[in-house]
Amino acid sequence: MILQVIANGIIAGCVYALVALGFGLIYKTTRVLHFAHGAVYTASAYAFYSLSILLSISTVISVIIALSVGIVLGIAVESFLYYPLYNKKVPFVISFISSMGIYLFLINLIAMLFGNEVKILQPGLEKTYQFAGVILTRTQIIEVIVFVIVFFGFYIFMKKSGLGRLIRALSNNPELATVLGMNVRKTRILVFGLGSLLASISGLLVALDIGIDPNIGFSAIFVCAVAVIIGGVDLFEGAVLGAFLLGLIQNIIIWKLSARWQEAITFGILIIFLLLRPQGILSYKKRMEEISQ
Amino acid sequence: MNNQKILTGKNIVAGYNKKMVLQGVSFEIYQRETVALIGPNGAGKSTLIKTVFGILKPQSGEIFFKDEDITGRKPYKNSRNGMGYFIQGGEIFSNLTIMENLFIPQYIDKKLGIEKLLTEIFALFPEMKKFKNKRAGVLSGGERQMLALSILLMKKPLLLLLDEPISKLAPLWKDKFIERLKELIANWNLSVIFWAEQDIPKALAVADRVYVMKLGKMEFCGTPEELKQSKKLEEIYLK
Amino acid sequence: MNYILHLLIMINIYLILAFSLNLLVGYTGLLSIAQAGFYGIGAYISTLLVMKLGINFFIALPISIILAMCLSLLVSVPSIRLKGDYFILATLGFQAVIYGVLYNWVSLTRGPYGIPGIPRPNLFGFEFGSIPSYFILSGILALLVFFIFRRIVLSPFGRTLKAIREDEIAAMGLGKNITKFKIICFTISAGIAAIAGALYAGYITYIDPTSFTIYESIFILSMIIIGGTGNMKGPVVGVLLVILIPEALRFLKIPDNIAANARQMIYGMLLVILMYFRPQGIAGEYKYE
Numbered sequence: 001m002i003l004q005v006i007a008n009g010i011i012a013g014c015v016y017a018l019v020a021l022g023f024g025l026i027y028k029t030t031r032v033l034h035f036a037h038g039a040v041y042t043a044s045a046y047a048f049y050s051l052s053i054l055l056s057i058s059t060v061i062s063v064i065i066a067l068s069v070g071i072v073l074g075i076a077v078e079s080f081l082y083y084p085l086y087n088k089k090v091p092f093v094i095s096f097i098s099s100m101g102i103y104l105f106l107i108n109l110i111a112m113l114f115g116n117e118v119k120i121l122q123p124g125l126e127k128t129y130q131f132a133g134v135i136l137t138r139t140q141i142i143e144v145i146v147f148v149i150v151f152f153g154f155y156i157f158m159k160k161s162g163l164g165r166l167i168r169a170l171s172n173n174p175e176l177a178t179v180l181g182m183n184v185r186k187t188r189i190l191v192f193g194l195g196s197l198l199a200s201i202s203g204l205l206v207a208l209d210i211g212i213d214p215n216i217g218f219s220a221i222f223v224c225a226v227a228v229i230i231g232g233v234d235l236f237e238g239a240v241l242g243a244f245l246l247g248l249i250q251n252i253i254i255w256k257l258s259a260r261w262q263e264a265i266t267f268g269i270l271i272i273f274l275l276l277r278p279q280g281i282l283s284y285k286k287r288m289e290e291i292s293q
Numbered sequence: 294m295n296n297q298k299i300l301t302g303k304n305i306v307a308g309y310n311k312k313m314v315l316q317g318v319s320f321e322i323y324q325r326e327t328v329a330l331i332g333p334n335g336a337g338k339s340t341l342i343k344t345v346f347g348i349l350k351p352q353s354g355e356i357f358f359k360d361e362d363i364t365g366r367k368p369y370k371n372s373r374n375g376m377g378y379f380i381q382g383g384e385i386f387s388n389l390t391i392m393e394n395l396f397i398p399q400y401i402d403k404k405l406g407i408e409k410l411l412t413e414i415f416a417l418f419p420e421m422k423k424f425k426n427k428r429a430g431v432l433s434g435g436e437r438q439m440l441a442l443s444i445l446l447m448k449k450p451l452l453l454l455l456d457e458p459i460s461k462l463a464p465l466w467k468d469k470f471i472e473r474l475k476e477l478i479a480n481w482n483l484s485v486i487f488w489a490e491q492d493i494p495k496a497l498a499v500a501d502r503v504y505v506m507k508l509g510k511m512e513f514c515g516t517p518e519e520l521k522q523s524k525k526l527e528e529i530y531l532k
Numbered sequence: 533m534n535y536i537l538h539l540l541i542m543i544n545i546y547l548i549l550a551f552s553l554n555l556l557v558g559y560t561g562l563l564s565i566a567q568a569g570f571y572g573i574g575a576y577i578s579t580l581l582v583m584k585l586g587i588n589f590f591i592a593l594p595i596s597i598i599l600a601m602c603l604s605l606l607v608s609v610p611s612i613r614l615k616g617d618y619f620i621l622a623t624l625g626f627q628a629v630i631y632g633v634l635y636n637w638v639s640l641t642r643g644p645y646g647i648p649g650i651p652r653p654n655l656f657g658f659e660f661g662s663i664p665s666y667f668i669l670s671g672i673l674a675l676l677v678f679f680i681f682r683r684i685v686l687s688p689f690g691r692t693l694k695a696i697r698e699d700e701i702a703a704m705g706l707g708k709n710i711t712k713f714k715i716i717c718f719t720i721s722a723g724i725a726a727i728a729g730a731l732y733a734g735y736i737t738y739i740d741p742t743s744f745t746i747y748e749s750i751f752i753l754s755m756i757i758i759g760g761t762g763n764m765k766g767p768v769v770g771v772l773l774v775i776l777i778p779e780a781l782r783f784l785k786i787p788d789n790i791a792a793n794a795r796q797m798i799y800g801m802l803l804v805i806l807m808y809f810r811p812q813g814i815a816g817e818y819k820y821e
Contacts, residue, residue: 162396162399162400163400165389165393165396165397165400166397166400166401168386168388168389169386169389169397171388172386172387172388172389173384173385173386173387175380175384176380176384176385176386177397178368178369179346179368179369179372179378179380179384180372180397180398180401180444180445180448181369181370181372181373181398181401181402181448182369182397182401183369183401184369
């Protein structure tokens with residue numbers, strides 16, 4: 001039984017990790033708390049729903065278009081909201097409020113167009129597979145595979161490619177990057193495109209697995225926030241670790257206690273982290289100055 | 294040193310918010326020249342360098358780089374155009390390795406072509422060789438400055454603007470840095486302008502010419518020899 | 533007429549919430565999106581005290597305030613030292629968690645079923661059953677909060693908060709224990725929000741967790757951001773504007789089922805536009821520097 005719980009936790013973690021990674025990437029590189037990340041996540045899920053269910057377009061094409069919708073939306077928010085504010089050198093709070101505003105706008109637009117009720121994309125029971133004593137649905141297996149492929153792709157891109165190094169450089173020292181002549185605008189767009197792609201992939205997986213409603217974006221943002229706090233934001237990997245821990249903890253709580261206690265225990269863990277290690281698990285100690293005062 | 298001017302400033306008035314620090318300064322830098330800006334606190338040395346690079350926009354006056362009017366041009370444009378700005382304290386990318394740090398200018402602008410450059414840089418700063426693949430965050434202050442300078446050199450700049458490169462270093466490193474600066478100037482084809490408030494003798498040892506500033510104005514211009522003979526320094530610092 | 537009074541009651545309730553958040557955001561510079569959590573805590577605690585323990589509303593009210601203030605320490609103490617964006621993330625986390633507890637602790641709160649049949653407040657036999665009487669009750673409490681707020685803001689404590697907002701390092705230099713001030717401020721803010729919660733519960737006579745979600749937090753925040761933070765008139769302008777916009781929408785005969793969404797879209801757009809052109813809000817002072 002414990003194996004099943006751990007498996008469920010890891011699978012949940014896979015989906016959480018993708019959206020949290022996107023959020024962490026954007027936050028670390030641009031210092032923007034991209035609340036609207038949740039809107040990108042929701043929008044691509046709904047796009048996929050519209051295309052594959054309402055319009056009966058093939059899954060592959062639906063996926064491609066839905067992901068593109070997410071990427072374009074994320075880049076649009078950066079170009080029209082955050083970048084103009086960045087040029088005005090506003091305090092981060094203002095970008096955050098703006099992000100909240102566009103999130104409200106987009107989510108309610110979606111609700112207006114599609115309704116507030118939950119929509120299931122794969123009704124009925126799914127085929128399950130047994131694997132080392134653990135039962136997994138087909139969608140869950142897809143989630144794990146997608147995560148592994150995407151994460152490794154992301155990791156290699158970040159560590160080895162020129163663009164990846166530019167992004168990491170920008171995250172580390174924006175002043176120096178500008179002084180060296182980096183095209184900050186283009187790099188930011190790349191970051192938002194990449195981050196939004198991750199959110200969109202996650203959104204699609206959740207759409208297939210559980211279903212969609214206009215509020216899934218907020219759950220996603222909650223996950224991102226907790227993952228970043230637990231895992232730390234110094235390295236992109238931090239958000240991933242935080243996401244898996246969250247997934248595991250949630251599933252263990254549901255198993256050992258009940259769903260009722262999920263929030264209270266997450267609360268307790270958040271408090272413990274904030275009290276003892278506010279910089280997160282994977283951060284370098286000296287970064288303490290960056291987040292506390 | 295031929296007489297081609299690489300940088301000219303005419304009557305620059307510039308400063309921060311409402312306070313204009315520079316009260317109308319003019320200067321010129323020639324190719325392959327090293328110029329030092331010295332003067333007491335508040336003279337405008339850092340302001341001048343920042344205004345040339347574009348970090349500050351001058352209220353009035355003109356700046357010419359390679360005979361082109363670059364007044365008020367943004368830093369990243371100047372950077373792409375052949376200016377290398379050394380941030381005070383020596384900034385590097387602490388999460389990247391030394392090699393990755395050095396390659397950043399290449400990733401920014403792929404036309405650079407840098408294999409030979411690398412050899413020259415490691416010849417100049419052999420200490421960095423043993424850290425090649427280590428995270429730059431582990432470097433000490435002096436090593437950091439060397440790396441910071443190296444990254445700039447990887448852009449093959451025509452003009453180096455060094456914002457107070459000496460004073461923040463530990464004493465041992467100050468001499469080392471000056472050494473390398475001398476070597477750099479001798480072997481590379483570039484102009485350097487830097488400022489210093491302390492360590493004046495070290496600054497004078499490296500410079501071909503020196504400008505002395507006080508309260509936003511140029512008070513003296515000439516070679517270090519001429520400066521010593523004019524006793525202008527005592528005048529400026531002691532008044 | 534009753535409908536206008538109803539609007540005014542809601543305006544009073546939101547004025548209390550707006551002042552509570554303004555103390556935090558506009559005077560101390562702490563952006564929190566957990567206010568609905570304390571609003572909800574106030575509503576649930578006072579309701580449970582009245583219905584399960586039979587305590588009179590007017591005694592339950594101060595108890596709820598105190599309990600909400602104590603609970604708020606669980607949020608503020610771990611988070612208060614975090615820098616701006618981390619603090620916001622923390623409040624986001626806590627808001628979701630508070631909601632989750634309200635939703636899932638079914639044995640205590642009845643979760644999604646909510647608590648119906650909440651009695652109207654009763655003072656020495658007089659029941660505030662009619663809408664006009666509730667309007668007077670809510671009005672008195674709102675005025676009370678306004679005057680408390682004013683006293684706080686004009687006191688030395690309030691001036692210290694402003695100093696912290698303007699330049700925290702300088703304030704530290706004056707020897708003030710910044711953390712203590714921030715925590716006290718957060719606590720007061722939570723307590724005032726709880727008043728609004730109790731008032732809301734007593735008025736609507738039914739509460740469920742869906743009134744206290746992150747969207748409600750954002751809504752309260754929007755009110756003071758749109759109206760303006762950092763002074764006394766901003767929140768008032770914000771509350772009036774935000775409560776009255778939907779009424780204006782009614783005249784445009786927008787169907788009810790999308791009216792709620794349309795309203796939120798307008799608030800969202802207002803936030804975006806204001807942040808670019810006028811971050812201090814319509815009547816406010818503080819630009820989040």
